Amino acid sequence: MERREFIKKFAATVAAMQLGDVISLIPNAVAAEVPTAALSHLRLADCIADVLRVPSVCLNCSNVCGMNVLVKDGQILGVEGSKTDPNPQGKLCAKAHGGVSAVNYSERIVYPLKRVGERGSGLWQRITMEEAYEMIAERIKPAIAAGHPERVVFHGGRNKIGDIVGRFMNAVGSPVVLNHRALCSANKRAANLTSIGDKDWETVDAERCRYFLNFGSNFLEAHQGGFPLMRRYVKAKAAGAKMVTFDVRLSNTAGRSDEWHAPFPASEGAVALAMAHVIVNENRYDAEFVNAWMNVSLAEIKTFLAPYTPKFAEEASGIAASDIARIAREFATAAPACVAFTNRGTQGHQNGFNNERAVVLLNALVGSVGAEGGYAYGGSQSIKGSNFPEPAPIPPKPKFSTDLEDPKQYPLSNHWAKMKVSELVFDKLLKGEHQVDVYLSYTIAAPQNWPEGPQVTVAALKDEQKIKFHACSDVVYSEMAHYADLILPDATYFERYTIDARNAYELQPYMVLRQPAVEPPFDCENFADSLINIAKRLGPDIAKYFDFDSYAEFVAYRLNSLPKRDGLNGFDYMKKHGAWVWDKPKNYRPFAKTLSAEQLLGTTVENGVIYQEVKGKKQAIGVMQNGVAKRGFQTPSRKFELHSPYVEQMAQQLGIKDDGWPHFAFPESMTQRKPHQLVLTTFKWNVHTQGRTAPQKYLTEIVHDNPAWINRQTAKRLGVKSGDFVEVTSYRPVSDYQVHNPSEVVGKIKVKVVVTEGIHPDVIAISNSMGMNYGGRIAEGRNGKAAELPAFAQAEDADMVSHIWWDKRRGGAGNGFNPNSLIPINPSPLVGNQSWNDTICDVVKV
Known part of the structure; x- marks a missing residue:
């Protein structure tokens, strides 16, 4: 649907909901299904002649590919690959093209909403953005005043606004910044x-x-x-x-x-x-x-x-x-x-x-x-520190940590910025190990995507004693938003600024700029701007760190530290071209590079390792090789460490048997698996990214169902064929961070199967990103008119009224299955990475 038509139709209905009105956003609050003819769509070829190309960056997955957004009359027509981004080399995948549908999604949240029923009941009241800022600020102030800023928690997925999030949380004085690294890499x-x-x-x-x-x-x-x-x-x-x-x-x-x-x-x-x-x-x-x-x-x-x-x-x-x-x-x-x-x-x-x-x-x-x-490895651009300074004054970092964001039993999770062991967060909250007065969530769908998410995550989010106040910023009424106390309407990545970069596959550092191709509709706002507005209401001691009007101004300040190119300052150059590539040699064998005389000033050599004093601490910067000072690796010995003294030391401190060599041993759950049991593995389709893409209709139209893969040999033993249903029952691992009874059931689901030779006979595989309970009709796989919900954009999409052909009520396949209710919270030793693929299951035909 054209963006101008989107706005025009919404304007005719906006009066239906006044400030203070109460509405329901629960999934079954929909009118009866009414077959409707499909709306006509503009053809890109009809309007390409005078299209505006706005350089930007996709954010539908971790590849963050540069793209040009094609805009005409304030409407996004589509996207094309940007040739200025050296990574994708002018090409895009289906996720990039499908992401456009998020902008005009007819069930997009466009107003801030305050919960008025029980948490999770789906009853909401429309308020103003000013009221939303004040509500969050008034919740944060008591935690600061009580000397417990750590009770303010930020939890985000892939969002690329870490600079302003870090500034906000540092200003508040809380170190508790959580994301999803241990679920990933x-x-x-x-x-x-x-x-x-x-x-x-x-x-x-x-x-x-x-x-x-x-x-x-x-x-x-x-x-x-x-x-x-x-x-x-x-x-x-x-x-x-x-x-x-x-x-x-x-x-x-x-x-x-x-x-x-x-x-x-x-x-x-x-x-x-x-x-x-x-x-x-x-x-x-x-x-x-x-x-x-x-x-x-x-x-x-x-x-x-x-x-x-x-x-x-x-x-x-x-x-x-x-x-x-x-x-x-x-x-x-x-x-x-x-x-x-x-x-x-x-x-x-x-x-x-x-x-x-x-x-x-x-x-x-x-x-x-x-x-x-x-x-x-290396060679990618780090967009932080003195190379990209932030506006002064800069808030100091908290000088303490908590076990929520920095669990000491996983020391190898703690070497990089604020990630830590995220699968433990909700379990720790349920056990009362950390008090949360204010929980700010952004771009995560933890009830859907976390191990034991439908059980443990939901229980923690619903408990108003464990999480006293939850504010969620999101584009749609998501799995996370459903359990919030306040919903802020987010801008899509087509409507906001962020600086981004990824591993440089040309081995030359680069970065790209994500910028608005269109303005966000109604009250929708980049959550970075929401944080700035909240900070300004937290009193002068915090507001002084946010003496700028917008995140766009903040980004411009940082990018203008770049030298001028083509007569343009850094921000204007990036807005015009979308990418900045540093003219450096390809980063081959960086460890063998010779240190310069300038780099060696004030250094000392001990056992062949070259040290320099940095802020009063001795730091290794190189290694002597045949009398020549080389950069070496970034390890303590400045060499490739097959044996890791650090791993050995950390293991000893934690009472774990590990001599620092990468020995092989099976996980104990595998060795105690019974012959008839299968090992569950999960995977991702090329058109989906966990909870982000399910409400995007063209992507979910391609993949909306996820039957379990089982081997033909296994299927014969179970007596099943493709299309049959099985019941999958999973159990606690034999050993994990807190040993449980391995006979304890974690979860049960009934799922249909596809029989194939393309899987190990001892494995059952179920993809993720499916089985949503919330997110609108596309994610939930249900036809019908939208309920009269003026918080949603009321430009109706006929495709969702009668053309969701996978609607189970009409004989379709349905919206799939969520395997994460089967997967126990199971961090690996020392690192804390979630052991997704160690889940042992019984599988029987139903």
Whole structure:
């Protein structure tokens, strides 16, 4: 629907709801279904001649691809890839195109709403934005006055306004900033941190790579940085590259590989170590790298790898020892233009941290770390610190932490900014371990996406003693908004500013600007601006840190620290071009770079490590190599650390048995699994991103159902065929952060199945992002007229009145199943990464 028509039709109905009116937003408050002809849509080709192209950035997934938003007469017609963004190289995926439908979604929330019934009852009253600011400020003030600013908690998903969130929370004095890292890539980051000192995931130099050894990554569908990686992989494949994939499921990436092997869940580390065994014992390693850059000797490496033979790995994984040895030889032969890499499939286990370290080790042994065509890292632009200063005065950071955002039993989660172990948050709140007076949530759908979300998360959010006040900013009436006390109508990413960047796949630092292509409708507002307005009402001691009118002004100040280009200041240049690329050499072998005389001023050398005093603390900045000062890795030894003294030290302090080497051992739940039981794994479709995309109609039209995958052999044993339903029952893990009775049931769901050879016989796989209870008719899969809800934009969409063909009431497939009620809260040791793929289930036909 045209944006002008959207506004025109809404204006005719806005008087139906006056300030103070009470409405219901619960899903069953809809009028009877009325078949309606589809509305006509403008064709892009009819109006492309004078279209305005606004450079911006997609935010429908973690790839954050640059795009041009096509606008005419204040209406978004569509998007196209931006060629100024070096990562996607002018191309976009379906999620980017489908995201446009979020802007004019006819069930979008456009006014602030105050809860008037019981929390979760769905009764709301329209208020003004000024009233909303005051309500939140008046809740925050007592916590500050009582000397307990930590009782103010911020919890956000992927949002890209961390600069203003951090400023706001620092000004309040609360360290409790939570997000979702431990649900995502904590084990992967921790493995890189302890091995090479980098805190991000690898940046595969894919275009120049000739051998891809893939452990559990589905980058042709869903992966951090997957779209830029896919673009370059296509070019590498055309040049003759080979890819071998180890995955329990025949993903799109596995299906397009030269070889697919389905290992038993959590055995990837055994396979990687066996390959390392072959490479070392057959002298296929890079002697220069091993001797100069590893923190242990070749003899120590051989001793460590001695037990991990291909035969050992075959027994653990089910993959033939001959295949493991052959692939190891092929991988080493392709070096250094080869890469062993991972993603969620490998790390989402209790042993995921060491699985990840074992895979990283393969790159080190063959010398592909930092090499052209290899396991590249670093080189991305950090948009913080002195390079991008914030307006003064800047609030000081709190000098204390709490166990909610900084749990000490997971020290390897605490090396990067405010993430920590997010799957524990709601469990800790239910147990009364942290008092929350004000809970600010933004862009997360925890009841849907958290392990035990439908049980533990919902119980915590509904408890008005555990969470005394909950303000949620969202675009739609989401799973999170339903359990709030106040809903702020958010701007979509087409209507707001943020600075962004990702791993630079051209290995040259860059950043991009997300900017409004259209103005947000009615009271919708970037939550960053909401925080600024709230801060101004918290008294002069906090308001002094927000002496600017808007987030746009804040972003402009930061970007104007850039030098002028084309006669434009940084902000205007970014608004015009959308991206800024630094003209630097590609970041190959950064560890081997020689330190300059200036960098060496005031340094000392101890045991070959070069130290510099920074703010009164001794900090390693390099390492001596044959009398030459080199940068080295960012580890304490400045070398690649196969043995991690830090891991060993932290384990000893916590009473955990770990000698600092990446040994392989199965999670205990796997070893005690009964023969008939299956292991649950979850995955992501290429058109969905957890709770963000379900209300976007074109994406949900493509994928709205998620039957469970089971192997043909397993199906025969269970007596089921495709389309039949099974009951899946899951249990507590044998060991986790708080040991439970392993016979205790976590959850039960009934789900239909699809029978396929494309999955390991001991695995059942269910995708996420489905089975929404809230989010509007598209997410919920139900036809019918919208209820007379003047908080929603009243421009009706006929597609949602009668054309949701997957509506179960009309014989459709329905809106799918949420597997997270089956998955127990299960953080991995030391790191705290959620062990998604260790869930043991009974499966029976119903």
